Amino acid sequence: MDGAISIKGTREGLTITLGGGDTQKLYEDLSRHLKLQGAFFRGGVVALDVGKRSLDAQRLCSFRDLLAQHTMTLRTVVTADPTTLNVADEMGLRAIGAEVLDEPEPQPQPPAPAKPKPVAPPPLAPSPSMSRVESIARDDSRGLIVKRRVRAGQIVRHPGSVVVIGDVNVGAEIIAGGDVIVWGRLRGTVHAGYPDDSCAMVCALDLAPLQLRLGKHIARPEEAASERGTIYPEVGRVRDGAIIVERWSGIHWGN
Amino acid sequence: MTQTRVITVTSGKGGVGKTTTTANLGVALGKLGYRVVVIDTDIGLRNLDVLMGLQNRIIYDMVDLVEGRCRLQQALIRDRHIEELYLLPAAQSRDKSAVSPADMVRICDQLQGDCDFVLIDSPAGIELGFRNAIAAAQEFILVATPDPSSVQDVDRVLGILESQGRSQYSLIINRVRPDLVRRKLMASPAQMLDTLAIPLLGIVPEAEDVIISNGKGIPVAHDEHSLIGRAFSNTAQRLLGESVPFIPLLHGRKSLWSRLDPRRFLRSN
Numbered sequence: 001m002d003g004a005i006s007i008k009g010t011r012e013g014l015t016i017t018l019g020g021g022d023t024q025k026l027y028e029d030l031s032r033h034l035k036l037q038g039a040f041f042r043g044g045v046v047a048l049d050v051g052k053r054s055l056d057a058q059r060l061c062s063f064r065d066l067l068a069q070h071t072m073t074l075r076t077v078v079t080a081d082p083t084t085l086n087v088a089d090e091m092g093l094r095a096i097g098a099e100v101l102d103e104p105e106p107q108p109q110p111p112a113p114a115k116p117k118p119v120a121p122p123p124l125a126p127s128p129s130m131s132r133v134e135s136i137a138r139d140d141s142r143g144l145i146v147k148r149r150v151r152a153g154q155i156v157r158h159p160g161s162v163v164v165i166g167d168v169n170v171g172a173e174i175i176a177g178g179d180v181i182v183w184g185r186l187r188g189t190v191h192a193g194y195p196d197d198s199c200a201m202v203c204a205l206d207l208a209p210l211q212l213r214l215g216k217h218i219a220r221p222e223e224a225a226s227e228r229g230t231i232y233p234e235v236g237r238v239r240d241g242a243i244i245v246e247r248w249s250g251i252h253w254g255n
Numbered sequence: 256m257t258q259t260r261v262i263t264v265t266s267g268k269g270g271v272g273k274t275t276t277t278a279n280l281g282v283a284l285g286k287l288g289y290r291v292v293v294i295d296t297d298i299g300l301r302n303l304d305v306l307m308g309l310q311n312r313i314i315y316d317m318v319d320l321v322e323g324r325c326r327l328q329q330a331l332i333r334d335r336h337i338e339e340l341y342l343l344p345a346a347q348s349r350d351k352s353a354v355s356p357a358d359m360v361r362i363c364d365q366l367q368g369d370c371d372f373v374l375i376d377s378p379a380g381i382e383l384g385f386r387n388a389i390a391a392a393q394e395f396i397l398v399a400t401p402d403p404s405s406v407q408d409v410d411r412v413l414g415i416l417e418s419q420g421r422s423q424y425s426l427i428i429n430r431v432r433p434d435l436v437r438r439k440l441m442a443s444p445a446q447m448l449d450t451l452a453i454p455l456l457g458i459v460p461e462a463e464d465v466i467i468s469n470g471k472g473i474p475v476a477h478d479e480h481s482l483i484g485r486a487f488s489n490t491a492q493r494l495l496g497e498s499v500p501f502i503p504l505l506h507g508r509k510s511l512w513s514r515l516d517p518r519r520f521l522r523s524n
Contacts, residue, residue, distance in 0.1 A: 057419060086418035149452055151414035152407045169450055171407045187450075 005029055013045035014072070023053055031066055038070035047076035047096075054081045060091060082148060089155055097144035097158050143178070150174065150188065170210060176200070182207075189213075198238040203248060207234035212243060219243035257290075261363050261373040262494075263392035267408030269379030271400045272429040275465060276487075277376040278306040279476040280396075283491035285340035286476070290370040292331065294343040294362070296388040297378040298353055301345035308335060308472025309342055318346035321358045327365050336477065341370075351383040356390030363391035381415060389416070395424040396456060396494075401431060401442040406450055413451065425456035427490060432461050433504040457490030458501055459483060 004019035004026055018026050034041070046067055055063075064074040077088035078096045088095035144158040145165065152171025156162055161178030172188035174180050179200050180192040186204035191213035193200025198215035212219045217238055233248035264277045274295075281293040295303035298318065304310040312332050315325035320343070327343075334340035343362070346353060359375075366373050377388030389395070395416060399409040409426070416424060428444050435441035444458055464483045468475040476487040482502065489499045 083418065083420065086414070090415060090418050148417075151417070152410035154414045154418075167450075167452075169407075169410050170403075171410060 005033065007033075007041070010047075013047065013075070014041060015047045015049060015078075017049040018051060018053070020051075023055065023059065027059075027062060027066065030063075034066070034070045034072075038072075042071050044072045045075050046072050047078060048074055049078040050081070050084060052080045053084070055079075055084045055087060057087050057091060060084070060087055060093075064091070064093075082146060085156070086154060095155075095157065097146070097156065097162075144176075149184075152188075168204075168209075179203075192236075201235055201237045203233060203235040205233050206231050207236060207245060212236050212245070214238050214243055217241075217243050219245075221245055257368060257371055259363075259367045259370055259373055260394060261366075261375065261392045262394040262396055263375040263377055263388050264396045264398060265377035265385065265388060265412055266379070266398040266405065267381060267412040268402075268405045271398050271402075271405050272459070272465075273379075273398050274302045274306055274376050275469060275474075276396070276398050276427055276429065276459075277374050278303060278474045279483075279487040280491055280494070281307075281340055281372075281374050282334075282337060282474045282476040283488045284372055284374075284494070285334065285337035286488070287491060287495070288339075289372055290339040291372045291374060292341045292343060292366055292370050293374045293376065295345040295376050296354070296359070296384060297376065298345045298384065299347070299350045300378065301347050303376050304332075304342060304344045305472060306469050306474060307342055309344070310472075313344050316344045316346040317362075318349050318353045320362065321354050327362065336473075339370075351378070351387065354387050356387050359387050359390040381412065385412075389419075389421070393421075393423055395421065396427055397424055397451075397453065398427050398429050399447060399451070400429050401436070401444075401447060403442065406442065406447055410451060413453065425454040426451060427457040427459065428455070429459045430461040431458055431504065455501075456493050457486060458504070459486045459490070460504055 004021050006017045006019070008015045008017070016030070048063060060077065067074050074093060076094040076096060077084065079085050079088065080097070085095045085097050143161045143163060144156070145163045146156055147165045149166040150156060150164060150168045150172040152169055155173040155175065156164070157175045159177040162174055162176040162180050164174065164182045164184065167184040168174060168182055168186045168188045168190070170187045174188065174190045175194050176192050177194055177197070178192065180190050180202045182204035184204070185206040186202070186209050188209060189211045190202055190209045192202045193215040196215050198217060200214055202212060202214065208221060210220070212221055214236065215238065219236070234245050235248050236243055236245045264273050264280070266273050277293055281291045284291045293303060294317070295301050296317070304313060309332050315330040317330065319325045320327060320330045330343055331341040332344065334342065363373055375388050375392055378384035397409045397412060399405045413424065426448070428447060431444065432441055436443045444455065448455055460482060462483050464475045464478070464481050475481055475483045478484040479488060486502060489502065492499045
């Protein structure tokens with residue numbers, strides 16, 4: 001088959017990775033390939049790794065429809081492009097960001113088995129009954145930087161840590177396997193340490209989420225710093241089995 | 256041949272004033288001498304014709320057009336007062352599925368060059384009717400009231416537009432009550448802009464004039480002496496790229512809005 005497309009079987013299903021080159025050509029290659037070997041993949045659940053390319057809804061739909069023609073279901077899109085991440089999310093697909101942080105921070109947890117791409121779809125809601133949860137074990141080797149405002153209805157899911165450069169509006173959701181850092185106002189719902197890592201933390205310049213979840217703990221912060229009149233960065237952590245939100249004191253300015 | 260600007264007026268939430276805004280912007284632009292077509296995409300729940308007082312002139316509607324029972328020129332209804340303002344009405348029967356996004360693109364392509372503005376009134380929601388309404392537009396006017404749910408819904412719509420790579424949008428803040436804003440019982444335009452982070456096109460205070468004129472079927476923008484009429488005409492001029500200052504509604508104790516009849520205030524100027 002063509003070198004630009006790779007199809008791999010994993011525990012969760014198939015991962016189709018689009019390599020470099022023209023998207024339309026890759027689409028045609030995939031179409032040809034499935035015509036020849038489609039029967040082999042019948043009924044499969046697919047994670048499509050599109051790399052850094054930016055795909056609009058129409059293009060992503062064309063891939064979904066192509067797979068559907070061969071009775072395969074597109075469930076997950078892995079992408080390093082924020083627009084594509086949004087598009088996939090809007091289409092009701094599981095969207096996984098795949099941007100690499102330059103410097104992964106050290107963590108006390110044993111590192112998760114090294115995977116080239118996080119292909120396992122993270123479940124939508126924390127549910128202990130879902131056995132797949134283990135397969136997205138925390139993977140701090142990969143972080144996701146989101147350089148935009150996250151608006152209502154938009155969900156950022158990522159198995160590692162998430163850094164948002166911008167505000168997280170009411171109605172938006174951040175779900176991260178690791179820590180969540182918001183360089184801006186955090187107003188939406190945030191879940192760090194998803195699904196059950198209570199060592200994770202959430203920091204924001206103005207920490208006022210609707211709901212703050214750390215691992216298995218849930219808190220509803222009553223009062224934002226901005227409502228108290230002065231705005232200062234805060235950090236939320238689990239201490240003695242409860243979520244504590246404190247003023248960020250990593251650096252002292254002398255007060 | 257002129258370049259036609261196709262602009263969709265949308266909000267996510269219902270009842271915030273999309274249709275009122277569309278009708279009044281249409282009138283305000285028409286009064287400035289621009290050729291305007293307003294399109295009602297709320298198939299099954301058409302309203303724009305009522306606000307413009309044109310409901311008794313409808314012969315063909317958008318579904319007739321889409322299904323080939325009439326030509327575009329036959330479906331367009333000329334406004335009663337403004338020479339170059341036309342309405343393409345929605346159908347009252349049927350539902351949103353009678354029209355597709357491709358149909359909308361086709362209709363707007365046909366209008367391209369024949370008018371200066373196409374203003375598309377979107378239905379509430381983010382389903383098919385909304386997708387029809389945004390399909391052909393390059394620009395978007397988001398209408399929000401200071402209500403938190405309205406702001407959140409506009410935020411949601413912005414997310415959808417952004418994900419489709421559409422980035423030309425601006426905000427009209429509708430039904431502002433300056434008295435409540437001053438007493439901090441209502442979100443201020445500044446707070447709303449803080450959340451939404453998009454350019455501000457207009458601020459329209461809440462006023463009885465709108466209710467009365469909607470009842471009469473004569474958009475309030477016809478009355479240049481009314482505060483609301485002026486707010487809409489200012490908004491239309493900003494849409495044309497002019498820099499028009501916002502009517503001062505919120506200048507603390509100096510504001511005349513809360514003490515005086517706004518009409519008297521404006522006439523005395």
